[in-house]
Each structure stands twice: as structure tokens, then as C-alpha cells.
Amino acid sequence: KLNKPHQFWETQPMPNINELDSLKPGPIQEGILEEVRKDPYNLISKFEWCNIDLRNDEQAQQVYTLLKENYVEDDDNMFRFDYSIDFLRWALLPPGQHPDWIVGVRVNQKLVGFITGIPVTLHIENQQTKVKMTEINFLCVHKKIRANRLAPVLIKEITRRVHIKNMWQAVYTAGIVVPTPISQTRYYHRSLNAKKLIEVGFSSLSARQTISRQQKLYKLPEEPKTQGLRSMKKKDVAQVTKLLNEYLKQFKLYFKYTEDEVKHWFLPRKDVISTYVVEKEQGVVTDFLSFYNLPSQVIKNPKHTHLRAAYSYYNVATQTPIVQLMYDALILAKNEGYDVFNALDIMENEKFLKELMFCPGDGQLNYYLYNWKLESNMLKPEEIGIVLV
Ligand SMILES: CN(C)Cc1n[nH]c2ccc(-c3ccc(F)cc3OCCn3ccnc3)cc12
Numbered sequence: 001k002l003n004k005p006h007q008f009w010e011t012q013p014m015p016n017i018n019e020l021d022s023l024k025p026g027p028i029q030e031g032i033l034e035e036v037r038k039d040p041y042n043l044i045s046k047f048e049w050c051n052i053d054l055r056n057d058e059q060a061q062q063v064y065t066l067l068k069e070n071y072v073e074d075d076d077n078m079f080r081f082d083y084s085i086d087f088l089r090w091a092l093l094p095p096g097q098h099p100d101w102i103v104g105v106r107v108n109q110k111l112v113g114f115i116t117g118i119p120v121t122l123h124i125e126n127q128q129t130k131v132k133m134t135e136i137n138f139l140c141v142h143k144k145i146r147a148n149r150l151a152p153v154l155i156k157e158i159t160r161r162v163h164i165k166n167m168w169q170a171v172y173t174a175g176i177v178v179p180t181p182i183s184q185t186r187y188y189h190r191s192l193n194a195k196k197l198i199e200v201g202f203s204s205l206s207a208r209q210t211i212s213r214q215q216k217l218y219k220l221p222e223e224p225k226t227q228g229l230r231s232m233k234k235k236d237v238a239q240v241t242k243l244l245n246e247y248l249k250q251f252k253l254y255f256k257y258t259e260d261e262v263k264h265w266f267l268p269r270k271d272v273i274s275t276y277v278v279e280k281e282q283g284v285v286t287d288f289l290s291f292y293n294l295p296s297q298v299i300k301n302p303k304h305t306h307l308r309a310a311y312s313y314y315n316v317a318t319q320t321p322i323v324q325l326m327y328d329a330l331i332l333a334k335n336e337g338y339d340v341f342n343a344l345d346i347m348e349n350e351k352f353l354k355e356l357m358f359c360p361g362d363g364q365l366n367y368y369l370y371n372w373k374l375e376s377n378m379l380k381p382e383e384i385g386i387v388l389v
Helices: 057-070 085-092 150-163 194-199 211-217 234-248 259-266 322-335
Strands: 047-051 079-081 102-107 110-124 130-141 170-174 183-191 229-231 253-255 273-279 285-293 296-298 309-312 340-344 359-370
Touching (some): 057 079, 110 170, 130 150, 234 273, 234 285
Antiparallel strands (some): 047 102, 102 110, 110 130, 273 285, 285 309
16 A cells, blocks of 8 residues: 555665665666666556646746646745746756656646656765766646645656666755655745735744834845955856856765856846856956745735745855855845845855844755765765755
8 A cells, every 4th residue: 555654755766764874875776778668657547648848838837837836835835936937947948958857747738747857967975976867856746636646656757767868866855854865954034025024924023023123133235245246147157167166076965067057057047047246356256146036925915925035046155255245145135126035054054044144944955866875874964065946
């Protein structure tokens, strides 16, 4: 029977609690290409597989609506992520994308299930091991057809489509705990628009606090402090690529970026990704900061339909102190109209979270590696050098 907790995950090549010391580091199961199933997994009748072309407006709109109405909510079901179509195209159409890795399930033309993969090369624990794999995201089943065991089939089908390309590992994150996280990170929020956060119920006032007191507490200067801070341009791509690849080597989990990938992931896109570089004299770029736009729909609120949230992406501080660079990120995000600035406690983020008055969120984000045993069972958040949107 498949309704015991984690019954599905115990059938998957993930270390379970008592194997953590016996499995040797590396792949848990060797992949055999000839044994990969050539045809899609069976679906219950009337359900059909489809590849979604996000460049097609109609199909992109169907994905947008499915996620807007059925994707991840906070623990109190007050907010639900509202990824925009432009954001989804950024997140899911990077260089080298495979069209059959954007997977949908339809019932009578209506999209009711979705799961995605993008190709990544992940560096694990030491520079020698780099593994071509997939980054899995956006697993979503329509609220009205849950408990049909569709999620395990979506996972098995995209796993098959990854295996068939001779790739045997995956990286993903989730707010829930299933076997077996490689790291449990926490998220933090920095208020930019105190009044709105109170009105939508994101923040609450204790007896002695007032709205105006909160606004004064979180007030920011009008302009950033760092000399030479400006929006990233195409001409910065080469320098940003070198800075980023060098910076990420200190972590136990990180991607290596080509210039094409830096163009895709970091060149500013309105309402999707903001990247600012610090240009010292003679055009030398010494630091950069970046944050992405992910609003949450406020599920039931008389006054506001959305919470505008900026999420810390990758920040490389080599000459500018990281606290100062991130303080400027808050000012820039506030000026771009965001209500809150979110960050995980990964990479060097612990160094600025308290000083810049971030408050801990009410949940965690767990990182997972599929079919890979780490040397060290768990990684500390500060050893994680990858951000998944
Ligand atoms: C990563 N990517 C896979 C999306 C995803 N899935 N599951 C999640 C659970 C938490 C976070 C998260 C990550 C960073 C952060 F600062 C706040 C977060 O969630 C707040 C709670 N929330 C949920 C919806 N609206 C608000 C993201 C995710």
C-alpha cells in the first residue's frame, strides 16, 4: 500500500537514515542506459502527458494559472507564490534546455499537473567531482485532483526523461522533509514596507509597537552608499563570470557558469531579475549583488492582493564589505517597490542577516540530491552555494 508516509521515497535511491554511515560517497545506484524505459509511464485514463512550450503564450498562460492557483503556500495558507510568465521563461529556458523536460499532464485539454527539469553541472564537496545532472522544480498537482498519486508518477516520468539522456542525479529543494535532506536551511525576511506587511498579516505588532515605530525602525536611506554601484550591462558579463566562478569555489555545492549562462541568469530583466555591479576606476568590476522578483498572492485580504517580495540571489563581495553591499541591496529593492527582502541562511548570508535586521521566517527550505551519497551526511547551510528559485 502506498499511503504510508514516504512509501514512495523509500523506493527511490536516496540514503535512508540507517544507511547514512554504510553507503560510500557518490552515486547510490549505477545507471544502465539500456534498461531505461523507452515509453512514458502509464497515466490513469483521460490523463495525458504533454511537453509544455513556454515560448507559446497560450501554454505559458496555462502553466501560470495552474501555479498561481495550486502551487506552494506558506504554513498558515495565507500566501501562495505567484510566479509570472516572464519569470518562468527565465527560470526554465536557460541555455541547453531540453523541451521534453517541461512536463505537463492534461485532462480534456486542462493542465492539471506539472514538473520541470533544467540541465546543470553541479560541483559536489570538492573541485574534482562535477556531475552533469538536472535541477528539478515546479512540481504541482491541481488541488482538485490530489491523492490520485499523480505526484509520484510525475517524479518517475521526469526521472525517466533524465535517465534516457544518460544523466543519473538531480538536485531540488522543498519546504517539506522527505528522505533525505542534504541540508536544512532557514529563510529570513527584512521589512521594506512595514505598513503593508502589517496590513497583509505578514508581520504583527506587539502591545508596545506601533506602525509608525516600525516604519522608523526599518527606514532606509534614499540612495545606495557604495561608490560605482550601477545596473549590470552586457559589457560586464566577462568580469561577472570570473568573479562568480571564483567566489563559488569556497562552497561544497555550487554550479560553474559559462558566459552564456551568466548572460541568461544575471542580465537584468524587468520584474524578474535585478543585478547591480560595483565598478571601480578603469571599468574594473569588484563586486555584484542580485535579487529576483517573486510575488506571493495574499489569499484572503480586503486591502491587498499581493505581497511584493525580492529574494536574495547571488552576491559577490570582494572589495565592498558584504554588510554594506547587502544594505545597498535593501535600498535598491525598496526603491524598486518591494515590500520585503527575503534571504536564506546559505553562503555568507549569516554575516548580514542580524546586522541588517532580518527576522527569521516560520519554515525551512530543505536541499536534496537524488541518487548521490555525500561524504559528509549533511551540509551546513553556509556550505551551500546554490540558489534554486
Ligand atoms: C525554492 N523553490 C523550489 C520554491 C519553494 N518551494 N517550496 C518552498 C518553501 C519555502 C520557500 C521560501 C524560500 C525562501 C524564502 F525567503 C521564503 C520561502 O517561503 C516562504 C513561505 N512562502 C511560501 C509561499 N509564499 C511564502 C520556497 C519554496
